[in-house]
Amino acid sequence: MKQRVPLTLAAVTAALAAVTGLAALTAPAADGAPAAAAQGKAAARMPVERSLLVCPAPSTSDIAETVYTAITPGSAAAGAKGTARLLGATKDAKQVLELKEPGKPVGAKASGAEAPALTGIADGFLAPGWSAQQTTVVSVGRTRGLLGVGCTAAGTDFWFPGVSTAKGREDYIHLTNPDDTAAVVDIKLFGPDGAVKTEPGTSENIRIDPKSSKAISLTSLAPGAQLADVTAHVTTRAGRVGATTQAGEEGTGSDWLPASVDPAGTLVLPGIPADATSVRLVAFAPGEDDADLRLRLAGPTGSISPADNEQLHVKAGMTASVDLKDVTRGEAGSLILSPADGKKAVPVVAALRVVRGNGPKQDIAFIQAAAPVGARATVADNRTDQNATVLSLTAASGADAKVRVTASPGTEGGEPASQEVTLKAGTTQNLTLVPTGGKGSYALTVETLSGGPVHAARTLTIPRDGIPMFTVQTLTDDRSTVAVPKATQDLTVLTAR
Template sequence: MKQRVPLTLAAVTAALAAVTGLATLTAPAADGAPAAAASGKTAARMPVERSLLVCPSPSTSDIADTAYTAITPGAAAAGGTGTARLLGATKDAKPVLELKEPGKPVGAKASGAEAPALTGTADGFLAPGWSAQQTTLVSVGRTRGLLGVGCTAPGTDFWFPGVSTAKGREDYVHFTNPDDDAAVVDIKLFGPDGAVKTEAGTSENIRIDPKSSKAISLSSLAPGAQLADVTAHVTTRAGRIGATAQVGEEGVGADWLPASIDPAGTLVLPGIPADATSVRLIAFAPGEEDADLTIRLAAANGSLTPAGNEQLHVKAGMTASADLKDVTRGEAGSLVLSPAEGKQTVPVVAAVRIVRGSGAKQDLGFVQAAAPVGQRATVADNRPEENATVLALTAASGADATVKVTASAGTEGGEPASKEVTVKAGTTQTLTLAPTGGKGPYALTVETLTGGPVHASRTLTLPRDGTPMFTVQTLSDDRSTVSVPQATQDLSVLTED
């Protein structure tokens, strides 16, 4: 039998306010299902109210020049308020840059080896889609090159197929801890023969202090190993981190290698440049089953299979690779990996190592398996110089897609420009788009209008002394909205059994 609990007027008012603010997932329906499902209502999507990004320390070179660019895409809302800033990943750090309103990028520069890792926080109307990138130019040295990386949300699990412990390679994994508590990290390495034996005490329980960053040399973890193709798996025992691999190859170049998306049966690696002189695919199957993959190149006029590299067999727990040489042959394309006909679906991770140029005039870049652009995705640092910025759009599935591409104003002025693009199923389309009269770096935002999914990447090329220095960044959904279940009243919380 229910008995009334004496309530004051203030208590009733507070209780009613709490009830009407509850998500329907907490309000039981007659059949035991959530109230939202019982009423036929679907959860609404609302803009996020806070976004967090982390950026690795750019370089150890004294002659490194780094540019930071950040933007929240879209137009300013009437009466909207918010803050967005990048600051050093240390306690009491001063802002490197601050954003004032959506739709207008801001930039900053740093020089030398002392530029720190950064954390970026945005709230209010500047949080949805908050994006930032750092681009570093090292013009000379053993591992000179153009190194670009998008700042990412912290996480707990990262896969890096494509790293190496071979002679002539200088590969590091950079960790950034944005939080007030220490993080604890493990690194596992897998080569062509399986797990790589690491030196005792070097690859487990790595402490990343609060508000700090740390770079770990992969060669130092396994001093005796000389492996060209390795997959690194980074997990946290405590806390969360930003993690990105930095690769330097003597006589070739340097760039960042972001984490592959989570293991999946079908992967898309979008936007291999048209003039790539060397393309090497690296894949890893983390489960207990071997993977047999069909390799296709989605190019401008359709999909084709690279001659001599139609399939790749990836043994469970081992890193496999395929030398695709100059597979694009003057036409930008995207690699699509899928289960071979008649074979089971086995989740894998993958990346490609790309070289442009030849001899002493070459540079190195990477494209990792990426998620689709989804509703909207942004890459923050693009340059208005002719042919500097090329956007690649791929519809890898059996459906055509239409997207809207918007170039924001530059950091130093200009007017936004937009264009709708239809991408035929199984093809990759390239596009150059810059703001009208734009000056300074600008952002590119891709929105899916119909069809899809669409995968995308942006190639930035800044030639130096005849070397096509370049970097490629993939675009993934900016997760600017979250699902918020419908609310309903349930006055039964005011009674007690």
């Protein structure tokens, strides 16, 4: 029988450090308790030391005007060091903006169709909560509209309910590879009758070169299909990408459609504007079971079921949709999807297509099912013009909640402002909060203080020529901390056996 080669304590320490990252190597308990007991303690939460964001290329229009805003919330500790920059997601990686201190946003502008996709990199004390947003105005043309999107983390799996291959729609999935190795991507489409047949060689093994971005037209994947409501599923075979969809609708407007939260039995789609003239729900059940969903609208005083649309049946593997019309009826609200009475919870993904205005004076935006704000969430680009920025807060569960909302200084000056808000269970409250004397773009940060989970969305309105151009961004946890397991010294690994 062979004996295990004894390890030195230094080797054990190195191995533990490699496995646990920032975890501390601690001594055994003084009372001689076994190491396993010490390991049973809850993992500590520590600030992240590096954050990576990806922003898609903003527009193909020559008259596009884009504003970038970035911020790390909070304040700097004495002697803390760190960097945060937005760079072109290209090999030459030209810098777009640089953040030097937390708590104060920095902005930049770009014009025309040549603005590239971006990668945001933050480390040190600027990494926890690093957030960025790009907002684009296209005044005329087929892609006119206000297009807003938060820069997101790269990933490997994305769901996009609400895309379309219908005549008059121009939908592109933007894929950005922030890494030094190539990514390989597959795109699958699902319509009302199930999987959509795509052109051979167009939807699988899509190569995204290192430090590059590619926009994939959905109609090029399935040129024979003209479907109003489609769900796209983006997965990677190799590497990771940032993924989001830009949707344009002739005569109505355009905006970004971000990925839905991961499939779940209960979903919240927050922040439907009070004056929405049309709301359409699109849902998809990716598993093998049909889903029967109960629809509720959480408004200022409570939750109600939309008239004649109390439930939605979603067949497995098929995209379902329902026109909720002007469901808010003058009061802002959030849509809650949950299992219908007596039905089991079946994971689904969902999104809303929202229209404001009438006739030729319309614009569209999309609201995806979103995760709660968690401990803290930030949306980076807001404007101080009257009623330009509206924050919607929803306590969707059966518990009341309390949050703190902070408006940062503007990129061109001002002082922060803060307000605490108590939310009754099953309600949505709208809030307008601007920095004192604020100028330029500012950030809104939501912190959960107590109670149940809170969902939030920000509506930004920038009217043009009588058109209520708008965009809606949901807020999700900024991932400013990470769980770090506790490691302990276990000398039994040094024992030869």
